[in-house]
Amino acid sequence: MSRSAGVEKILARPTVGAVLSGGWRAERPVVDASKCKLCGVCWLFCPDAAVEVSEAGVVIDYDFCKGCGICARECPFKAITMVSER
Amino acid sequence: MKLLLTGNYAAAYAVRDAQPDVISAYPITPQTPIIEKLAEFIDSGELKAKFVRVESEHSAMAALIGAASVGARTYTATSSQGLLYMYEVVWWAAGARLPIVMGLVTRALGPPWNIWSDHADFFTVRSSGWTMLFASSAQEVYDLTLIAYCVAEHRDVLLPALVAWDAFEVSHTYEPVELVEDATRLLPPKGAWAPPLAAEDPASLGNLAYPEEYAETRRLMVEAVRRVPLVFAEAAGRLRELTGRDYSRGYECYRCEDAETVFIAMGSVYGEVRSAVDALRARGVPVGALKVWLYRPFPYEGVARVLDGKKMAIVLSRTTSLGAMGPLATDVATALALKGCSVKLVEFSAGVGGVDVTEDDVVAMYKAALEREGGTYFWRGR
Amino acid sequence: MAHRVFPREEYLLKGHVACPGCGAAVMLRHVLKALGPNTYLVIPACCTSVIAGPHPRSAFRVPVLHIAFAASAAAASGMIEALEKLGKPANVVVWAGDGGTVDIGLQALSGAAERGHNIIYICYDNEAYMNTGIQKSGSTPHGAWTTTTPSGNPGFKKDLPGIMVSHRVPYVATLSPAYPNDTFAKLRKAASMRGGLKYLHALTPCPPGWRYDPSLTIELSRLAVETGMWVLYEVENGVFRLTGPSRALLEKGKRKPVAEYLKLQGRFRHLSPEDVERIQRMVDENWERIAEMLKEGGEHSSEQG
Structure with missing residues (x-):
């Protein structure tokens, strides 16, 4: 059973990248893989769900990372540093 | 049942x-x-x-x-x-x-x-x-x-x-x-x-x-x-x-066909309006009544068709619209204007706050409307 | 290995519109991970009305009903009754800010709590009307600067969890984005309890509103707990229990001075040493009440700073 066009039009759909929030960033987090122990704390506390952790390492999605710096501050191994975008 | x-x-x-x-x-x-x-x-x-x-x-x-x-x-x-x-x-x-x-x-x-x-x-x-x-x-x-x-x-x-x-x-x-x-x-x-x-x-x-x-x-x-x-x-x-009950037009007409004046109302007052229509008709006055069931969206076309060629429309509004004509009368005016009909429009605020409106009131409104210019009047009874 | 402990699925998708370092966004990620996909959110006017993303895109991977400011608890009441009638069991969760909870939404919340609908109500408390530009709410702490209290809030923060305990709902708990283990345990407990309104209240720091560097959000969340200004606890069927790190803070000596929390925030910059001392006394008195309560067997709740 499909919805009518009028109802469909007022619904918003789940979208990765509702906005390209990476453009808001003044500083970018840069991960030093040699210090990273893959503990996942950066992933856990990222407000923007912009951190991926796998066995291959930590990857930050710069399309959406807003550069808040929580990951760098919370990293127990000081493996993340904030670098100016300018 | x-x-x-x-x-x-x-x-x-x-x-x-x-x-x-x-x-x-x-x-x-x-x-x-x-x-x-x-x-x-x-x-x-x-x-x-x-x-x-x-x-x-x-x-x-x-x-x-x-x-x-x-x-x-x-x-x-x-x-x-x-x-x-x-x-x-x-x-x-x-x-x-x-x-x-x-x-x-x-x-x-x-x-x-x-x-x-x-x-x-x-x-x-x-x-x-x-x-x-x-x-x-x-x-x-x-x-x-x-x-x-x-x-x-x-x-x-x-x-x-x-x-x-x-x-x-x-x-x-x-x-x-x-x-x-x-x-x-x-x-x-x-x-x-x-x-x-x-x-x-x-x-x-x-x-x-x-x-x-x-x-x-x-x-x-x-x-x-x-x-x-x-x-x-x-x-x-x-x-x-x-x-067998029919609401399909969104409004009801009563003795409107050959009427020169049509009362327009919604709600319980319509019973008194119908009685007044009968009483006036008995005296040879050609009046009819229109009751609105479907108020929104408003049946502009149908209402205009009923009123086209009439001399006068009298709207009974059970409210006080302050600073402008009441909504029902405004809707009737819009219906007339859209169809290019020239019909005298008189609105009475009547029955406000539960005041009784009787058949005699409606008959008296007809007479008052004949004497007055188009517009909105507060009905204080006879 | 946080990513092995907590669900990896994201229900708040990247590219949402929260400010950098938003405490509420961290909290919301944790909440949705704990509750999973069979969760309907009801969201009144609040920051999350914007965070959700511009139509026709949504950052939420769960169904969301946006609703007028005062109406969220009532809308959730009707939604859960409908889902139960239609045979579609699910979590119905209100996610509301402090203004929508302690001020304009309180009547509807009180009614829903009294009626006992099977819903979870979460207040994310950033202690002012942040979405409209930092105006004082009934949840703004004493002394805090906002745009409508330029020389500091003369009033005192409402104790909403305490008000909800007085409604004798089955579960009341406080949350902090700095303690995800505590959050997950409480959310899962709340979701497992059938019948009755479950009320959770999260302190979620707001970088622009509290005037601090966004990297400090988790640090401030932690300091709020470590100084004893924000107490992690739960009240299950009327029985009060401290949870997480707050369990170790009954002795004053174990708590950090409140100044450590206050000094990081621009909204408290104008406070005099006497003001800070007064806030410290309020916090200590609250802990004395908690100690009394625990001695008496845990009936009732604590007040938050």
């Missing part, structure tokens, strides 16, 4: 026959007998609905928005201050395209406190997107409440609908009411419309929309409202087949 019912009980029986899933309401005079009767129906098992006994009218409508957003058939009823307290979410229900049905027992707005009929509450929601029906008897309350579900839940509409009737004169007055034997033959099947929200297909209802996106949702509402008269006529046609 025929029962002796008040207008309020007629609404409750219609709701019982429509079998909503969720009812939510807050008590206010003169609406209370509706929700008391519904509570009895639920208690006895005749109505299998959840009843959310909320702490305010605002919450009553909000609860129905929550319920309808996941696919429930719903009902609430209110009056007067209750509708105004609910006002914000009345508009929300329409914008969210939810087929909620509401009963409105029209009652004056304070101050001073007054529990008797006045249509000021009704008119406040006239641009909200709700389909607005007005009943002038207990039978009409029953019939139009069922039709309201048919219209609201129709795939081409999906907008809320309300049925209004006058405090006490209809709400508390017993009349014989013929029930539809099997309302499922009239109503859409339960669950026939796809609700906006479902966990298995996640979507968000009501996100922040930038101007163009917002405007598009409103344009689609405009289109849906335009389809209401056809959907209403279809549903009324099904009711006519079952009962």
Whole structure:
């Protein structure tokens, strides 16, 4: 059973990248893989769900990372540093 | 089956026959007998609905928005201050395209406190997107409440609908009411419309929309409202087949064909208007009457067709519209203007706050209207 | 290995519109991970009305009903009754800010709590009307600067969890984005309890509103707990229990001075040493009440700073 066009039009759909929030960033987090122990704390506390952790390492999605710096501050191994975008 | 019912009980029986899933309401005079009767129906098992006994009218409508957003058939009823307290979410229900049905027992707005009929509450929601029906008897309350579900839940509409009737004169007055034997033959099947929200297909209802996106949702509402008269006529046609009662035009005409003057009214006063038409006709005065059932969307074309070529239209408005002609008279004026009809238009604010309007009043209004210029007058009685 | 402990699925998708470092966004990620996909959110006017993303895009991977400011608890009431009637069991969760909870939404919340609908109500408390530009709410702490209290809030933060405990709802708990273990345990407990309104209240720091560097959000959340200004606890069927790190803070000596929390925030910059001392006394008195309560067997709740 499909919805009518009028109802469909007022619904918003789940979208990765509702906005390209990476453009808001003044500083970018840069991960030093040699210090990273893959503990996942950066992933856990990222407000923007912009951190991926796998066995291959930590990857930050710069399309959406807003550069808040929580990951760098919370990293127990000081493996993340904030670098100016300018 | 025929029962002796008040207008309020007629609404409750219609709701019982429509079998909503969720009812939510807050008590206010003169609406209370509706929700008391519904509570009895639920208690006895005749109505299998959840009843959310909320702490305010605002919450009553909000609860129905929550319920309808996941696919429930719903009902609430209110009056007067209750509708105004609910006002914000009345508009929300329409914008969210939810087929909620509401009963409105029209009652004056304070101050001073007054529990008797006045249509000021009704008119406040006239641009909200709700389909607005007005009943002038207990039978009409029953019939139009069922039709309201048919219209609201129709795939081409999906907008809320309300049925209004006058405090006490209809709400508390017993009349014989013929029930539809099997309302499922009239109503859409339960669950026939796809609700906006479902966990298995996640979507968000009501996100922040930038101007163009917002405007598009409103344009689609405009289109849906335009389809209401056809959907209403279809549903009324099904009711006519079952009962012989015909609402399909959205209005009723009485002795209008050769009339030079037509009275236009909504609600219980229409009975007195008809009597006055008969009395004037008996004296050879060519008058007729038009009663509006479908107030929104307003049947401009039909009303104009009835009034085209007449000398005078007299609108009985059961409210005081301060600073402008009342809404019903304005709608009639619009109908005339759109059709390029030149008909003298006189509006009487009459029956305000429950004041009785009798056949003699209506006859006197006719005479007064002949002597006066077009415009709005406050009727203080004879 | 946080990503092995907590669900990896995201229900708040990247590219949402929260400010950098938003405490509420962290909290919301944790809440939705704990509750999973069979969850309907009801969201009144608040920051999350914007965070959700512009129509027709939504950052939420669960169904969301946006609703008028005062109406969320009532809308959730109707929604859960409908889902139960229609045979579609699910979590119905209100996610509301402090204004929508302690001020304009309180009547509807009180009604829903009294009626006992099977819903979870979460207040994310950033202690002012942040979405409209930092105006004082009934949840703004004493002394805090906002745009409508330019020389500091003369009033005192409402104790909403305490008000909800007085409604005798089955579960009341406080949350912090700095303690996800505590959050997950409480959310899962709340979701497992059938019947009755479950009320959770999260303190979620707001970088622009509290005037601090966004990298400090988790640090401030932690300091709020470590100084005892924000107490992690739960009240299950009327029985009060401290949870997480707050369990170790009954002795004053174990708590950090409140100044450590206050000094990081621009909204408290104008406070005099006497003001800070007064806030310290309020916090200590609250802990004395908690100690009394625990001695008496845990009935009742604590007040938050």
